[in-house]
Amino acid sequence: MKKNFIVSIVLLLILSALIVISFGIGSKFINIGEIIDIILNKQIFSSEINPINKKIILQIRLPRILFSVIAGMSLSISGLIYQTILKNPLAEPFTLGVSSGATLGAAIAIFISDYFLKYRFPIFPFAFIGGCSTLLILSIVLLKRNVSLFTLIFIGISLSYFFNAFLTLLLSMLGNRSYEVLLWMFGSFSNPPRIPVLLLYFLGFLAVFIILYLSNRKLDILYLSDELAESSGININFERNLYLALTSAITIVTVSLCGVIGFVGLIIPHLSRLLFGSKHRDLLVSSALLGAILLLVSDDLARSLLSVALDYGKEIPIGVITSLLGAPFFIYFLIKNRTVV
Amino acid sequence: MSLKSYNIKDLSFRWNRKADYLFKGANIVIKNTGIVAILGRNGSGKTTFLKILAGLKRDYEGEVFLDGRDIRSYGRLDLAKKISFVEQNANYNIPLSVWDIVNLGNYPYSNIYKEDKQLSRRTDDAIKLLELDEISDKPFTNLSGGEKQKTMIARALCQSQNVILLDEPTSSLDINNRVEIMKILEKLSVEKGVLVVIVSHDINLVSKYASSIIYASDKTIYQSDKEEFMTDEKISSVFNIKTYSSVFNGKRIFYF
Numbered sequence: 217m218k219k220n221f222i223v224s225i226v227l228l229l230i231l232s233a234l235i236v237i238s239f240g241i242g243s244k245f246i247n248i249g250e251i252i253d254i255i256l257n258k259q260i261f262s263s264e265i266n267p268i269n270k271k272i273i274l275q276i277r278l279p280r281i282l283f284s285v286i287a288g289m290s291l292s293i294s295g296l297i298y299q300t301i302l303k304n305p306l307a308e309p310f311t312l313g314v315s316s317g318a319t320l321g322a323a324i325a326i327f328i329s330d331y332f333l334k335y336r337f338p339i340f341p342f343a344f345i346g347g348c349s350t351l352l353i354l355s356i357v358l359l360k361r362n363v364s365l366f367t368l369i370f371i372g373i374s375l376s377y378f379f380n381a382f383l384t385l386l387l388s389m390l391g392n393r394s395y396e397v398l399l400w401m402f403g404s405f406s407n408p409p410r411i412p413v414l415l416l417y418f419l420g421f422l423a424v425f426i427i428l429y430l431s432n433r434k435l436d437i438l439y440l441s442d443e444l445a446e447s448s449g450i451n452i453n454f455e456r457n458l459y460l461a462l463t464s465a466i467t468i469v470t471v472s473l474c475g476v477i478g479f480v481g482l483i484i485p486h487l488s489r490l491l492f493g494s495k496h497r498d499l500l501v502s503s504a505l506l507g508a509i510l511l512l513v514s515d516d517l518a519r520s521l522l523s524v525a526l527d528y529g530k531e532i533p534i535g536v537i538t539s540l541l542g543a544p545f546f547i548y549f550l551i552k553n554r555t556v557v
Numbered sequence: 558m559s560l561k562s563y564n565i566k567d568l569s570f571r572w573n574r575k576a577d578y579l580f581k582g583a584n585i586v587i588k589n590t591g592i593v594a595i596l597g598r599n600g601s602g603k604t605t606f607l608k609i610l611a612g613l614k615r616d617y618e619g620e621v622f623l624d625g626r627d628i629r630s631y632g633r634l635d636l637a638k639k640i641s642f643v644e645q646n647a648n649y650n651i652p653l654s655v656w657d658i659v660n661l662g663n664y665p666y667s668n669i670y671k672e673d674k675q676l677s678r679r680t681d682d683a684i685k686l687l688e689l690d691e692i693s694d695k696p697f698t699n700l701s702g703g704e705k706q707k708t709m710i711a712r713a714l715c716q717s718q719n720v721i722l723l724d725e726p727t728s729s730l731d732i733n734n735r736v737e738i739m740k741i742l743e744k745l746s747v748e749k750g751v752l753v754v755i756v757s758h759d760i761n762l763v764s765k766y767a768s769s770i771i772y773a774s775d776k777t778i779y780q781s782d783k784e785e786f787m788t789d790e791k792i793s794s795v796f797n798i799k800t801y802s803s804v805f806n807g808k809r810i811f812y813f
Contacts (some may be wrong), residue, residue: 407609431594433661433664433667434664436653437661439651439652439653440651440661441644441649447611448662448665449634449636449642449665451633451666493652494652494653495653541603
């Protein structure tokens with residue numbers, strides 16, 4: 217326990233350092249002293265603060281960094297809880313189809329804008345409604361009667377296929393213009409929401425995180441069979457539905473804001489287990505921190521790599537980087553420690 | 558050593574309104590005077606009966622009183638403090654250590670304000686009782702079948718030392734471990750006054766260790782003294798099989 221506490225502090229320090237470094241990444245060079253001064257709003261390291269630099273840091277880089285950190289935390293926490301509740305090591309935030317619903321929503325927004333309107337609809341509300349309607353269908357199924365976990369996963373996968381069928385239809389109708397939908401599907405932090413929206417997003421995540429953290433004993437009990445959990449004094453249906461709803465909600469918001477970023481929600485919880493064991497009190501904290509670190513680093517690479525190499529103006533989709541970076545790392549860990557799942 | 562008891566009145570159960578009754582009109586009193594064993598053929602409703610006792614199945618007809626109070630009137634946590642359950646076949650994997658699993662039994666007593674120390678002591682006590690001290694840091698996944706079963710019993714004891722219900726606690730174990738588990742249960746029952754109820758298929762083990770019998774037969778559930786039940790005629794009629802028996806050390810042993 218003490219060891220885990222220290223490692224968590226180390227992870228937190230790494231994340232903080234990475235955040236500061238991330239402020240320095242971008243097309244304009246700003247030295248680190250000036251960055252710290254701008255963030256702290258004081259003059260300690262630099263003699264003067266360039267107002268343009270200040271604008272770049274606070275209005276361009278800050279939202280983007282916050283965005284990737286919160287998204288990383290949200291997706292990995294969702295993945296962790298999905299894996300625990302569905303009792304399936306392969307579960308991830310998108311297993312039950314909320315991301316497919318959101319993607320379809322986004323595609324509809326782009327489709328309507330392109331075909332019928334001269335101006336572009338904002339994607340967020342459409343994606344959000346798409347995700348929520350998936351969650352609604354799932355809740356109707358869940359509340360109606362006792363469904364087994366397998367049934368739930370099957371329903372989720374069927375919903376994914378169903379939505380993907382519509383999505384494919386829309387993509388084929390959009391033709392060349394489907395590129396925009398595809399790009400959205402890969403995920404990106406290049407259009408961060410404004411700071412107040414990010415704050416709301418963060419508060420939402422924090423609320424979910426605190427509820428889960430306070431429930432860490434119950435989450436551990438969910439490792440047992442349903443009957444044992446029930447006989448331990450837990451209302452298993454209620455708890456299960458509550459946690460699924462909370463984590464699905466933050467997944468929907470995340471996907472609606474930045475698209476579908478794969479892999480984080482799948483591997484980060486496993487990586488946390490390898491490092492910290494399987495108690496949720498440790499897993500929740502470490503997954504959040506590791507998820508934030510992975511997406512922050514991936515986004516740093518996304519916005520620096522291509523501009524350095526090609527000066528091409530477009531960024532590598534973030535999902536490409538998380539997988540390229542994460543997969544080999546994860547496979548290495550799997551081979552090194554055989555007892556994972 | 559307080560007296561714990563079940564008082565079951567006119568208990569009937571069927572899976573749904575159209576189905577036949579699995580059992581009907583059972584009247585049974587269970588007291589903590591030694592291990593109580595539930596016997597019967599497959600599908601006769603043993604496990605269902607045990608789950609009703611555990612408060613896990615609530616859609617029965619009739620009444621079940623635990624210490625004079627209707628079992629359905631207990632709150633979840635109150636019931637968990639009274640009854641703990643060990644399910645059949647603990648051969649699944651839980652990615653926690655032995656100590657952490659036993660500690661899960663503390664859930665009904667925990668709250669966010671409570672200091673963990675008090676709860677840890679309960680866990681340590683349960684570990685000591687089952688003599689799991691040496692393996693308490695081991696991951697559950699690496700344990701043998703017997704050790705797993707003992708861990709699950711320790712978890713149950715950590716949760717409640719009033720009533721412990723076990724569904725076929727020895728079914729997947731070797732002879733060595735079967736005897737060990739039964740001795741542990743006997744000790745709990747006799748020394749600690751725990752009300753121990755097991756479902757079992759091992760008639761000879763029951764004959765040796767149990768003190769009273771509940772058996773499911775002819776679509777109902779009966780209660781019997783052990784001596785009364787452990788005869789060739791009775792066993793033959795309940796299990797529909799020809800048996801022979803002899804007496805060894807005062808306990809009857811059956812051959813099939």
